[in-house]
Amino acid sequence: EDMDDRTIRALVDAARKAVDDAIVARKESPEPTLVWSSLPWASIVWLQLLSVANQRCGEIRKNLSAEQHAATAQPVLMRTLSRKLSRVGEIDVVGVQRDMRPVPEYAFRLESLAQRVIPAEVDIQVFGRNGGQTVTPEEVVKYPLAETNTMPVHFQCFIAHRNIVPVEFIRDLMHVENALAHAHLERDIVMRHVQEQLRLIQNVDQVRINAHELFFIMNVRRDFIVQDSMSILENTNPFELRKQLKVRFKGEEGVDEGGVTREYFQLMSNQVFQLESGYWDKSVADRAHVLWFSADSKREREDFWFLGVILGLAVNNNIPGLDARFPLVLFKKLTDFSGEFTLEDLQEVHPSSATSLKAMLQWKPSADDEVFEDIFCLTFTISYADEGNEVKEVNLHPSGEEVEVTMQNRGEFAKLYIHWLLDKSIDGPFGSFKKGFRRVCDSLIFSILTPSELQQIVCPEQKLDFEALRAQARYEGYTADEQYIQDFWDILTNAELAEKKRFLHFVTGSNLAPVGGLGRIRIKIQQNGTEPTDRLPSASTCFHILLLPRYSTKEKLQERLLLGLENAEGFGLE
Numbered sequence: 001e002d003m004d005d006r007t008i009r010a011l012v013d014a015a016r017k018a019v020d021d022a023i024v025a026r027k028e029s030p031e032p033t034l035v036w037s038s039l040p041w042a043s044i045v046w047l048q049l050l051s052v053a054n055q056r057c058g059e060i061r062k063n064l065s066a067e068q069h070a071a072t073a074q075p076v077l078m079r080t081l082s083r084k085l086s087r088v089g090e091i092d093v094v095g096v097q098r099d100m101r102p103v104p105e106y107a108f109r110l111e112s113l114a115q116r117v118i119p120a121e122v123d124i125q126v127f128g129r130n131g132g133q134t135v136t137p138e139e140v141v142k143y144p145l146a147e148t149n150t151m152p153v154h155f156q157c158f159i160a161h162r163n164i165v166p167v168e169f170i171r172d173l174m175h176v177e178n179a180l181a182h183a184h185l186e187r188d189i190v191m192r193h194v195q196e197q198l199r200l201i202q203n204v205d206q207v208r209i210n211a212h213e214l215f216f217i218m219n220v221r222r223d224f225i226v227q228d229s230m231s232i233l234e235n236t237n238p239f240e241l242r243k244q245l246k247v248r249f250k251g252e253e254g255v256d257e258g259g260v261t262r263e264y265f266q267l268m269s270n271q272v273f274q275l276e277s278g279y280w281d282k283s284v285a286d287r288a289h290v291l292w293f294s295a296d297s298k299r300e301r302e303d304f305w306f307l308g309v310i311l312g313l314a315v316n317n318n319i320p321g322l323d324a325r326f327p328l329v330l331f332k333k334l335t336d337f338s339g340e341f342t343l344e345d346l347q348e349v350h351p352s353s354a355t356s357l358k359a360m361l362q363w364k365p366s367a368d369d370e371v372f373e374d375i376f377c378l379t380f381t382i383s384y385a386d387e388g389n390e391v392k393e394v395n396l397h398p399s400g401e402e403v404e405v406t407m408q409n410r411g412e413f414a415k416l417y418i419h420w421l422l423d424k425s426i427d428g429p430f431g432s433f434k435k436g437f438r439r440v441c442d443s444l445i446f447s448i449l450t451p452s453e454l455q456q457i458v459c460p461e462q463k464l465d466f467e468a469l470r471a472q473a474r475y476e477g478y479t480a481d482e483q484y485i486q487d488f489w490d491i492l493t494n495a496e497l498a499e500k501k502r503f504l505h506f507v508t509g510s511n512l513a514p515v516g517g518l519g520r521i522r523i524k525i526q527q528n529g530t531e532p533t534d535r536l537p538s539a540s541t542c543f544h545i546l547l548l549p550r551y552s553t554k555e556k557l558q559e560r561l562l563l564g565l566e567n568a569e570g571f572g573l574e
Contacts, residue, residue, distance in 0.1 A: 012050055012103050016164075019043045020112040036122065041156050044164065045143060051108040051163035052137045104498060105163070113158060113169040120172035123158050124180075124445070127173075130154040132444045135161050162448070167456045170449070174457060175318045177445045182244040186214045216243040218264075221250050225264070226271055230306050241309070241440045245317045265319045268310055273324035279307060284349055289513070290327045292349050293433070295425040296386035301432040308436025315458060316440050324459055329422055331451035331458070333430060334437060340415060341422045350421055351541075357414045365407055378405035382417060384425075396420060464500050466493045468519035477527025478548075485525070487554040491561060502565040507539045507546050536564035 022040040112118070133154040143155070154160050159173060216236070220228035233241075247264040271277060275285045281294040293304070314322055327348035329341065347354040360376055381400035383393045396416040397403050405413045449457070470489050478485050492503060501511035507523055521544060528547035529535055537560065538547045551557045 009103050009107065012054070012107050015043075015047050015050055016108060016110065019047050020110055023110070023112040024117055036126075036156070039156070041151055044158075044161060045140060045151075045155065047108060047110075047164055048135065048140045048161050051105075052140050054103050054105075054108070055137070055163070057102055104496075106166075106496075106498070108164050109166040110158075110164050110169075111166070114166040116169075116172065118158060118169075120169065120176045123169075124173050124176050126157045127159050128444060130157060130160070132448065133160065134448055159445070159448070162450070167453050170445070170453050171457050174315070174443075174445050177443055178316055178318055181242065181443065185243055189213050214243070215246045216240050217246045217248065219248045219250055220264075222252075222267070225267055229268065229310070230302075233306060233309050234302070238439050241313065242316060245313055261317060262319060265310075265314050265322060269322045269324060272307055272310065273322060279303065288327070288349055288351055290325050290348060292327065292330075293426040293429040294387060295384065296388075296392075297429050298387065299429065301428060304429040304432040305436040308433040309439060310436075311458065312437040312440030315446075322459060326455070326459060328451055328455055331455045333423075334434060335449060335451050335454055337451060341418050343414075343418065345422060346418050353417075353421065357417065360405075360410055361414055372407050372410075373404055376405060378413065379403055380405065380413060380416070382420070394420060394425075464497070464504070464513060465518050466500065469521060469523065472519055472522045474522060474524045475526075476524060477550075478525055484550060484557075487557060488525070488548070488561075491554070491558045495562075499562065499565065506541075506565050508541055508544055534560075536567065537561055538564070 019040055022043060026039050130153060135155055139152075139155075143151075158165055158169065218229065218232055220232070245261055247260045249260070249264075272279060273291065275282060275291070279297075279299060280291045281297075284290065284292040297304075311322070311324070327345075329345040329348055332341075332345070343354050343358055346357070360378075363372065363375070365372075379401050380397035380403040381393055381395050383391050385391055395401070396413065403409075446454075466489070470493075473480070475485065492500065495503070504513075504518075505511040508521060513521075523544045523546060525546045525548055527550055528538070529549040531550065531552045533549050533551070535549050537549065539545060540547070549560070551560060
């Protein structure tokens with residue numbers, strides 16, 4: 001219970017490094033045939049156990065207040081975690097969960113896997129033999145760590161341990177899986193054609209196989225790439241779509257060994273996954289910097305089916321990433337997410353609506369419920385402006401206009417409103433988009449991907465150029481060349497990517513750069529008090545203003561800034 005955040009993080013880092021070192025050592029073993037059986041699977045389960053404990057602490061810290069902690073009975077899983085972890089350092093999970101910040105998820109990811117120490121080909125074969133079975137948190141907690149001789153077979157596979165596998169390794173697994181699937185299709189096609197033609201001819205050297213039988217070949221005109229692609233894809237069955245793609249530009253001599261296909265997707269991305277294409281909601285793109293579907297899109301449903309197929313083909317052909325700024329919630333919907341959408345999901349797409357709902361949910365009760373109703377004046381009927389600026393109304397409840405939003409039912413109103421904005425309102429265009437995507441993507445590895453992993457595989461990590469942001473910054477109470485401001489930018493430019501995204505979200509309301517990069521944003525850093533102070537930095541996202549106190553040291557500046565970013569995160573439905 002006395003362990004602080006730094007001690008817990010050090011424990012996690014040490015555990016992960018120990019596993020990484022053991023994996024590298026086994027890889028360099030003089031007897032490679034024994035490498036897999038000698039890998040430190042028990043240590044991997046220990047690391048997984050720490051990850052499960054971290055997740056549970058984070059969930060409870062996020063969802064329960066201090067008073068609720070005291071009043072809530074400890075679930076069996078938490079009690080078991082506490083008992084097991086108490087064997088290594090007297091860690092009481094239930095004791096530390098209230099006050100301690102969870103360790104970032106990336107801290108548990110095995111760096112040795114990201115560096116390809118273990119071949120993805122081997123792991124995917126083992127995973128396939130085990131029927132694609134993953135290790136659940138409950139299995140990790142219940143597993144008797146002292147009895148390594150009885151470890152279940154499916155524990156001895158890296159991808160089965162979902163919490164500790166980096167996305168780089170998962171991307172490698174998908175590349176291998178796609179390549180194997182293409183090879184198997186090609187082999188089956190060759191064998192079938194050889195058998196059929198040998199019935200008619202005696203010499204195997206005379207067997208000929210058309211390239212169109214082995215690959216999915218698209219012949220398109222460069223200047224009409226969208227129209228030609230749509231015409232081809234509308235008449236192509238799923239079996240053909242899952243072959244390896246080869247692209248030919250009409251009138252050009254290039255032979256596609258991969259480069260032409262990559263160029264094809266780059267050209268397609270520039271035309272259909274940009275706001276100017278007309279497929280996407282302009283107001284969302286302007287406010288949230290992401291691509292989203294319009295509730296009243298005038299586009300045909302076939303257009304969105306086509307976009308889904310293009311995205312699926314990119315995944316199936318191991319294209320390194322499309323320049324498409326989709327929010328995480330889109331990938332939740334693509335991966336058959338079964339939970340409820342949250343305010344965090346809404347913040348990605350409709351930040352102003354998320355802010356309004358958060359204010360309503362956090363409004364403190366008064367003695368009179370009518371005060372709440374008089375302030376917010378809401379019913380279960382909401383209105384929105386369509387693409388033609390015509391105001392339309394939608395009932396979230398069968399008797400929408402007659403049901404007022406009160407202190408008691410505001411949580412239900414928020415959930416229904418979020419569900420409508422992110423799901424029901426775009427059911428038509430998104431439903432077609434998903435059908436197109438899943439027409440191509442359906443495999444063992446794909447079935448276990450988390451929304452975050454799929455997002456990182458489909459969309460390249462956007463470079464956040466903080467030097468460009470710094471060049472456009474303005475100051476009030478500070479100057480650009482004083483040491484304090486130089487320390488401030490030094491902290492930000494050397495921060496983890498997750499911290500940089502938090503800062504952008506903190507100051508601008510979005511963790512993405514706008515089209516054209518961070519140089520398009522002009523933030524203002526304004527002095528907000530001096531020592532002595534423990535005040536945290538604050539921000540006005542509407543005007544991109546950071547209110548920054550002048551702390552006495554760089555260390556305190558870093559500590560207060562990072563704490564302020566963390567405390568500004570998170571929405572909880574009441």
